[in-house]
Amino acid sequence: MNRRPALAGFLALTLGLTSAGCSSESEPELKVVDAFMPQPVSDMAAGFLVVQNSGGAADRLTSVTSPLSDDVTIHETKNQKMREVSSFEVPANGELELERGGNHIMFMKLKQKPKQGETVSVELHFEKADPIKVDLSVKEPTHNPKKQ
Template identity: 65%
Template sequence: MMRRTPFAVALVMTAGLALAGCSADSGPELKVSGAFMPQPVGDDMAAGFLTVVNNGGTADKLTSVTSDLSDDITIHTSKNQRMQQVKAFDVPADGSLDLERGGSHIMFMALKQKPEKGQKVSVELHFEKSGPIRVELPVKEATYNPAKH
């Protein structure tokens, strides 16, 4: 007959918890692709577009964007051809957030300088759960609109 000691029971329970942790939610796993900024037509504002892909099992939120280009950067959604500022965008678990022309986007106001086609604008994306992600937005022609695949 086998007698269980408190140590053996504790060891089995610890191993079970460790294994449960391995299979538990992995958290957000964010990657950015398709980033660009159309060359601004005016001197005082610009827009930025990109896709944030979350390959993790936990949702996250894009809460803000910072850049040396402007001290006034907000995130907007467009509904019924009207722009509306929002506090955050959801980045669903195993899904993506698409910031694209005619829809949700990053808005840069009071530009410190006007970016020109061929340059890159550095931005930092800030999230509720994940650490910040630095992204380079290549400046494209004003009419640039990538094809969706």
């Protein structure tokens, strides 16, 4: 009786299960914190938040949707100039920070103007991870957590 085929099969199965168990380390694990929107003073608004990734793989924020507007885009700010981009990287074991004066979410042609104390629902869409629903707290128009 030859035990080598049985041993080879056992080893292949064991190694396969081991590598499958490690795959979660190479997936993004996303969480959103510090989400807010300054109260809009016109028919457009900006949204800010931090996407934290505790996973071992990077991801990309590719779009944002919201019932507040049919025209929601993501923008980067470089050299005090704002431009629309197709995505933002969320680094492995890092974070994507959307902040005043920097990268942000832009809402155009608002369907209504949310007031301070209300919340605005958004859904963040990623290249790899499932969408994340977030409520942005509407703050006073000058709110800037970095300057408090």
